[in-house]
Every structure is written in structure tokens, then in C-alpha cells.
Amino acid sequence: GENVEQHPSTLSVQEGDSAVIKCTYSDSASNYFPWYKQELGKGPQLIIDIRSNVGEKKDQRIAVTLNKTAKHFSLHITETQPEDSAVYFCAASMDSNYQLIWGAGTKLIIKP
Amino acid sequence: DAGVTQSPTHLIKTRGQQVTLRCSPKSGHDTVSWYQQALGQGPQFIFQYYEEEERQRGNFPDRFSGHQFPNYSSELNVNALLLGDSALYLCASSLGRTQYFGPGTRLLVL
Numbered sequence: 001g002e003n004v005e006q007h008p009s010t011l012s013v014q015e016g017d018s019a020v021i022k023c024t025y026s027d028s029a030s031n032y033f034p035w036y037k038q039e040l041g042k043g044p045q046l047i048i049d050i051r052s053n054v055g056e057k058k059d060q061r062i063a064v065t066l067n068k069t070a071k072h073f074s075l076h077i078t079e080t081q082p083e084d085s086a087v088y089f090c091a092a093s094m095d096s097n098y099q100l101i102w103g104a105g106t107k108l109i110i111k112p
Numbered sequence: 113d114a115g116v117t118q119s120p121t122h123l124i125k126t127r128g129q130q131v132t133l134r135c136s137p138k139s140g141h142d143t144v145s146w147y148q149q150a151l152g153q154g155p156q157f158i159f160q161y162y163e164e165e166e167r168q169r170g171n172f173p174d175r176f177s178g179h180q181f182p183n184y185s186s187e188l189n190v191n192a193l194l195l196g197d198s199a200l201y202l203c204a205s206s207l208g209r210t211q212y213f214g215p216g217t218r219l220l221v222l
Contacts, residue, residue: 032209043116043202043213044155089154093209098168099145100211102154 002027004092006103014111019080021106023090024072030092033073034100035064038087047088048075077108085110114139116205116214124220125193133188133217137205143167144186145211146178147202155202161186193221 003026013019025033031052036044050057050064050073057064061080066073077084087107091100117136125131137144143162147155157170161180180186184205190197198221204211 034210036213041215043215046210046212049210091154098143098160099157099170100147100155102156104154105152 002030002092002094002097002101004090004101004103006090006106008106009104010107010109012109012111013080015080015082017080019075019077019084019108021075021088021090021108022072023074023092023103024070025092025101026071027092027094028068028071029094029096030101031095032093033064033066034091035062035075036089036091038089038105040086044089080108080110082110082112084108116203116212118201118203118214118217120217121215122218122220124222126222127193127195129193129221130189130191131193131219133190133201133203133219135186135188135203135205135214137184137186137203138212141205141207141212142184143206144180144184145204145206146186146188147204148172149200149202149216151199158188190219195221197221 006023034049037047038044061078063076087105090103119134145160146158149155159169160167164180175191177189200216202216203214
């Protein structure tokens, strides 16, 4: 079955710098890749998603890139702010399978 | 739009008991998925309901069962609770591929 690996497990960046989180997937049939932000005590919040027919997608300070050949996708956050501190999860799914397969999460720490 | 709502927010049970968790989807969404999230881990898929039927199931035992009502709301039932069932239980609703999550129910089994 599909497996999603996520790195790093913890990322500490200075406020205002950029943060990059990377994920790889194993099944080439996966074609939908969402990213979620989870704050302490809350449910995951969708921040951006990308489908396999697109290589890059941006939404203000957040961007996601997808390399189908290498089977990896990345989340880029620019001009980080204290409120970006949270755990970020990548996930993958395919047309034939309704479940999301999740990475293990990245704890992002923004240092003032 | 109220978003996805779940009840209760917290729950404490003892081993062997049964529990029922509830979820109301976002307005207009017809599909509900349930996930279990252990502390420090990513969510694990339990099952998904669509048109009042279980459409897909993850690798969870039969002790985990569910139901979807005509108004698309859903329940997750867990029988014969084990200590290892302690987790955050998340409900997600969707109309297409994109899943929107509720705040979760924190279950502690003692």
C-alpha cells in the first residue's frame, strides 16, 4: 500500500526566514496531495493542496511543489511568522482509494 | 457555516466499556471519514461513510463500527475499549477529494 515519509520531524527557523518541509510517496497512482496545519488541541486545518496535473501551486506565503517523477512534494512557507508555529502534515490519496495516507508530521518552531 | 462539529470534546472511559462519538459535517458535504490520531503521530484512517454505507475501511478491528444518518451526520462506536484506544478521534467531511476536519474528540481509556 501507499506510504508517505515526511522530513524533518522538527524544524526551527528564525522569524522572517523561509521553511521547507519535504514528503515522499511510494505509489505512483497517488494523485492528490494536501497539506494540513495542526495546532495544539485542534483538528488539522487544510492549508493548501495540489493535484498531480499541476507542478506548483501558491497561496500568498505558502507554496507546494510536486515532482511526479521523483515522487516527492514539498511545502514552502516564506516570511515565517510566530503564528506559523504548529505541526504540519502532508498526505496523499488516489482515485481508487478514498483514504488519506499521512506523513508523521513536522513540528515547525518560529524563533523570535 | 459552522464547519465540522464533533461531540463530546473529551471523554474518559474504562477498559471494556463502549463509547459513541458524534460528527456533524459541513453544510453541503455528503461524505464523512473517521481517523484515529495517537499522540505525536499522523492520523490513521478508520473508515468512510457515503450514502449511509461504509464505503471503505482501514486496518481497524470490528470493535470499531459506524453509522451515517440521512442528514449525513455520523457516529463512531468502539466496543470493548482497550488502553490502546486512547487517542484523538477526528471526523472529516467532504464533497469531493478535499477533507475538512473537526476539532476531534479526545478519548482516554483507563
